[in-house]
Amino acid sequence: MIRFTLIGAGRIGKIHAENIARHPQATLAYVADADSAAAADLAQRWSAKAVGLDAAVGSSDVDAVLIASSTDTHADWIERCAAAGKPVFCEKPLDLDMERATSCLQVAQRAGIPLYLGFNRRYDPSFMRLKREIAAGTIGQLETLHIISRDPSPPPVDYIKRSGGLFRDMMIHDLDMARWLLGSEPVEVFARGTAVNAAIGAAGDVDTAMVMLRTADGKLCQIANSRRCAFGYDQRIEAFGSAGMARADNHTATSVTVAGTAGFTTEPALPFFLERYAAAYRLELEDFIAALAKRPVELASGEDGRRALLLADAAQRSLEKGTPVALA
Numbered sequence: 001m002i003r004f005t006l007i008g009a010g011r012i013g014k015i016h017a018e019n020i021a022r023h024p025q026a027t028l029a030y031v032a033d034a035d036s037a038a039a040a041d042l043a044q045r046w047s048a049k050a051v052g053l054d055a056a057v058g059s060s061d062v063d064a065v066l067i068a069s070s071t072d073t074h075a076d077w078i079e080r081c082a083a084a085g086k087p088v089f090c091e092k093p094l095d096l097d098m099e100r101a102t103s104c105l106q107v108a109q110r111a112g113i114p115l116y117l118g119f120n121r122r123y124d125p126s127f128m129r130l131k132r133e134i135a136a137g138t139i140g141q142l143e144t145l146h147i148i149s150r151d152p153s154p155p156p157v158d159y160i161k162r163s164g165g166l167f168r169d170m171m172i173h174d175l176d177m178a179r180w181l182l183g184s185e186p187v188e189v190f191a192r193g194t195a196v197n198a199a200i201g202a203a204g205d206v207d208t209a210m211v212m213l214r215t216a217d218g219k220l221c222q223i224a225n226s227r228r229c230a231f232g233y234d235q236r237i238e239a240f241g242s243a244g245m246a247r248a249d250n251h252t253a254t255s256v257t258v259a260g261t262a263g264f265t266t267e268p269a270l271p272f273f274l275e276r277y278a279a280a281y282r283l284e285l286e287d288f289i290a291a292l293a294k295r296p297v298e299l300a301s302g303e304d305g306r307r308a309l310l311l312a313d314a315a316q317r318s319l320e321k322g323t324p325v326a327l328a
Ligand SMILES: NC(=O)c1ccc[n+]([C@@H]2O[C@H](COP(=O)([O-])OP(=O)(O)OC[C@H]3O[C@@H](n4cnc5c(N)ncnc54)[C@H](O)[C@@H]3O)[C@@H](O)[C@H]2O)c1
Pocket: 007, 008, 009, 010, 011, 012, 013, 032, 033, 034, 035, 038, 053, 068, 069, 070, 071, 072, 073, 091, 092, 093, 118, 119, 120, 273, 277
């Protein structure tokens, strides 16, 4: 049994709490949150114990820590876990600041703790199948990748102001997906963006963006993001190669199509990430537990987290300069 401390009892913390508590090889031992009432509620729901922040990770009966607190606390928590010698699964992103992300990775590396990041989309069964088809050569040599990722509606402007911007907050998932599927590092990033929502524009961010990546071996990837989408959470990927194409479409609540004189209709895409990626959150935890048993996994490492942030920073620079940005 792996005994977990969960840090953060918010939206995503609740999902991880349930998945840990339901996993046959895991126990949710402790929950900690800056909001002690939130920690107490979630702990009680899954028969765990709420603990204060200072006692959260040091205890000898904790085997691993899942960090699901606000982004600006991730680096501090990783360093606390490193000092206590505890393996970490941390929600994305590592941090919004490259220097801080790099310094906390160095601390984790020196301590020798396993550290993985929650790029959950790697565990979506449809995207895993895409990855397998590309690796098997079914579509020949991969040439281009199209990633479409649109949220159903924008978060509050107060969140946008603290988010680090669309590239670091939202597109970071797609940038990791691009690296994972391309199988080679992007060497050039070109971004364009606009704000269709005036309040988001006034807050200094974009809500609609297109990014083009080019790898050293000539593969091209286009990522389209929007903070709003009329038909649900739009999550699609197409991989095009010399011998064919593989495409992952949106998921709907049922697979029923209804036809009438006006044509054919299906349901909207699933509402948002909690529904669309429910399986992925379970499977990533499964692999974290496998990783602790030294089995090979697809989990994003701390270094993958740093590289995704590098691309997000480059996209932001490209947007500001209006020209492509080369990466070393
Ligand atoms: N992988 C995904 O699909 C996904 C989805 C949503 C959020 N996230 C990430 O998860 C993290 C949390 O997001 P959320 O939507 O659950 O936010 P949230 O605001 O719902 O929850 C964050 C929680 O962290 C707590 N907190 C704040 N400071 C703390 C500290 N110092 N120590 C412990 N707890 C503290 C808050 O009280 C709150 O309960 C963010 O980094 C976000 O980027 C990932």
